Amino acid sequence: MLSPLIISAFIQTTITEGIFATSIACIFSMKMYSYIISNEKLNLIQYNLYLWLPCLICQPNQMIFKKKTNFIQIIKYIINSSVIILWDLYYIMYEIQPNYIHEGLAKFIINYSFRLGILIVINHYLIFDYILGLFMEITKVENLVFYEDWWNADGFGTLNRKWNKQVHNFLKINIYQRLSKNGKNMKALIITYLITALLHEYCINVTLKTVRFYFLIFSCAQFILIPYQKYIPFPRYILFSLVLFGNSLMIYLYTHY
Known part of the structure; x- marks a missing residue:
């Protein structure tokens, strides 16, 4: 996980390259850690298959594999992913990036927060439905779940x-x-929450070449509120406001302050 940090510190990289490097570093570090602490003993072929499986837990005996690869589905995943990625690049480079960086917080919330929120939700499905779905189809595993009805x-x-x-x-x-x-x-819960927040901070700060801890602060605030959730109404409009506007606000904070 140190390699993207070193690369980011000494080599000029774009945000896209930073996201790719930190994502790969985190994924393979988590997979290797999971294998090291497990009781599994995989041969070289099995270990390489495990590295390609779109999962972070080393539990090969619980995997269900199908016999045939659906190549038509693979083509669909590739086409859908490519379309969304191209739209992402255009939208970020020509619609958002040239303008919002100069906006104040109030104008940003009015003009860009909703659009960035939609972008984040769309990319959630890009990653979990199409990209990870592609790896599921290639490796022929069929019993992985990437998200539920959040x-x-x-x-x-x-x-x-x-x-x-x-x-x-x-x-x-x-x-x-x-x-x-x-x-x-x-x-154990506090340590787990802290590790989660630090993993996110690692990805964000290495990608943006910053040293800020906004996600950690928000995670701590969220953790404090969790025990009182049963006393606090959590209607869906609050949920969607957090997803659409909360993530956008984080982007603004990391890129402006």
Whole structure:
């Protein structure tokens, strides 16, 4: 995971290159960590297959594989992914980046936060439905779940569990359960939350070449509110406001302050 940090520090990279480098570093570091602490013993072929599987938990015995690859589905995934990526690049480079960087916070919220929020949601489906779906089809695994109905979440905890199932499962199995020996453990939960926030901070700061901790601050605030969720209404308009505007606000903070 240090390689993208070194590359970012000494080599001029674009945001796209930074996102790619940090994503690859995090994914393979998490997969290798999961394998190291597991009791699995894979041969070279099995280990290489595991590295290509779109999962972060080393549990080969629980994988269900189909016999044939659907090449038509692969072509669909590639076409859909390419269309969204091209639209992303155009939208970011020509619609958002030249303008919003000079806007104040109020104008940014009015003019760009909703559009950036939509962009983030679309890319959520790009990653989990098309790109990871492509790897599922190539490796012929068929029982992986990447997200659940996060749009029906009734609180921050539920939203975190459903937004990215693979990362959630990695943290739950490899971090939380190993630290928590007897059921629920607040110390284990705090450490797990902290690791989650620091992983996000790593990706954001290396990509943008900054040293800021806004995500960590927001994560801590979110963690404090979780025990009181049953007393706090969490209607869907608040959920969608957080998804659409919260992420956009984070982007603004990291690029302006």
